[in-house]
Amino acid sequence: MSIPDLASLHALGAAQQPTYPDRARLEGAVTTLRTAPPLVFAGECDDLTAKIAAVARGEAFLLQGGDCAETFAGVTAENVRNKLRVLLQMAVVLTYAAKVPVVKIGRLAGQYAKPRSSDLETRDGVTLPAYRGDAVNGYEFTPESRIPDPQRLVDVYNASAATLNLVRAFTTGGYADLRQVSEWNTDFVRSSPVGQRYEALAGEIQSALDFMAAIGADPVEFHKVDFHSSHEALVLEYEHALTRIDSRTELPYNVSGHMVWIGERTRQLDGAHVEYFSHIRNPIGCKLGPSATADDALALAAKLNPANEPGRLTFITRFGAAKVRDGLPQLVEKVTAEGVQVAWVSDPMHGNTFEASTGYKTRRFDDVLDEIRGFFEVHRALGTVPGGMMVEMTGDDVTEIVGGGEEIDEHGLAHRYESVVDPRLNRVQSLELAFHVAEMLRA
Ligand code: PEP
Numbered sequence: 001m002s003i004p005d006l007a008s009l010h011a012l013g014a015a016q017q018p019t020y021p022d023r024a025r026l027e028g029a030v031t032t033l034r035t036a037p038p039l040v041f042a043g044e045c046d047d048l049t050a051k052i053a054a055v056a057r058g059e060a061f062l063l064q065g066g067d068c069a070e071t072f073a074g075v076t077a078e079n080v081r082n083k084l085r086v087l088l089q090m091a092v093v094l095t096y097a098a099k100v101p102v103v104k105i106g107r108l109a110g111q112y113a114k115p116r117s118s119d120l121e122t123r124d125g126v127t128l129p130a131y132r133g134d135a136v137n138g139y140e141f142t143p144e145s146r147i148p149d150p151q152r153l154v155d156v157y158n159a160s161a162a163t164l165n166l167v168r169a170f171t172t173g174g175y176a177d178l179r180q181v182s183e184w185n186t187d188f189v190r191s192s193p194v195g196q197r198y199e200a201l202a203g204e205i206q207s208a209l210d211f212m213a214a215i216g217a218d219p220v221e222f223h224k225v226d227f228h229s230s231h232e233a234l235v236l237e238y239e240h241a242l243t244r245i246d247s248r249t250e251l252p253y254n255v256s257g258h259m260v261w262i263g264e265r266t267r268q269l270d271g272a273h274v275e276y277f278s279h280i281r282n283p284i285g286c287k288l289g290p291s292a293t294a295d296d297a298l299a300l301a302a303k304l305n306p307a308n309e310p311g312r313l314t315f316i317t318r319f320g321a322a323k324v325r326d327g328l329p330q331l332v333e334k335v336t337a338e339g340v341q342v343a344w345v346s347d348p349m350h351g352n353t354f355e356a357s358t359g360y361k362t363r364r365f366d367d368v369l370d371e372i373r374g375f376f377e378v379h380r381a382l383g384t385v386p387g388g389m390m391v392e393m394t395g396d397d398v399t400e401i402v403g404g405g406e407e408i409d410e411h412g413l414a415h416r417y418e419s420v421v422d423p424r425l426n427r428v429q430s431l432e433l434a435f436h437v438a439e440m441l442r443a
């Protein structure tokens, strides 16, 4: 099995691609990437497929999180560690509540390219090409910076390699020790006025661990965690150059991340992205927003997972809190009735974005929570599995989302708004969300 070449993918019409002014430099970057070592191994991708199959059966819960858009400047030990720490803290709370393994996936080590609703951006009467992520052009609002530069694709590879190296070290080198992670949660509950609401649950987790320690149980699972990388596979040159034939199976894998997903703006059935994804063997996601019909979902599943292989395909639904209860049931119902194997994951972020009176792009914590609640209600009413959630979050104390126990308001957003694209849950909001979802899982 092979994959179509880049030219034939582009011939299908690929949405959301950069217009590179210098084709020769682009070809140079692609050539460099084609010989770069893999960032992940095919066997690791297969392991994740098996775990997502368990998610679809309701035997595991999926937690996927990270920045909307990573930046090259954000590749620091501190930033990666903080993000990872909060994800692990969330995972402990969810594991305890769900009583099943939590499959942990970072939106990291490759999440550098962004689809945009407009090709252009206007500020103070000046119009320039939109920022499309550090993979494509610079955030700085100058004509030079906004020109797509193919060298950035090579920079994405190097930044992702550095990030993944850190993640692998943190998750196997003792930092992710379960007792330590649980201790951080206890600290959060003790020291933060917001956290105090979750004292009972954190106390239960701690006493479960104390009991394990008292009987002398010390399994290897306490000391290291499985962690996977993911990103939206958007820029065809990058994804294609990092697609390799696995020597074991002779099958193509995208070796730039364990899981890759198709965005809401690039899921055209006859488009280049869906075609490309149909050829790779990684576990894949596909976003489905309120405009997706049940027939769209069925057609996507038929094309992306013709063998109906469990764990291969995840539908990531992003309806918005106001639409999820009306829109999601017909999709889930029909897909289920047709016997289509899929894991259902909620993205409670992208259907809930609005512009604050102060000009910032934001979301309400309560809307995020309400969409997840709606997602659980819909699946429980239909007897299907609410498999997990994908969130935009960071380990830092930023102010990008309004509400939550810290009661950030629209004026407070200015205090520390750092995202270059979409607003993220901050450290406290991420933990709060995990405790709320834990209650839904126990209900
Ligand atoms: C995203 O996940 O950052 C994103 C752009 O989502 P969507 O494709 O669902 O709009």
Ligand code: MN
Pocket (backbone or CB within 6 Å): 068, 069, 350, 392, 421, 422
């Ligand atoms: Mn986003």
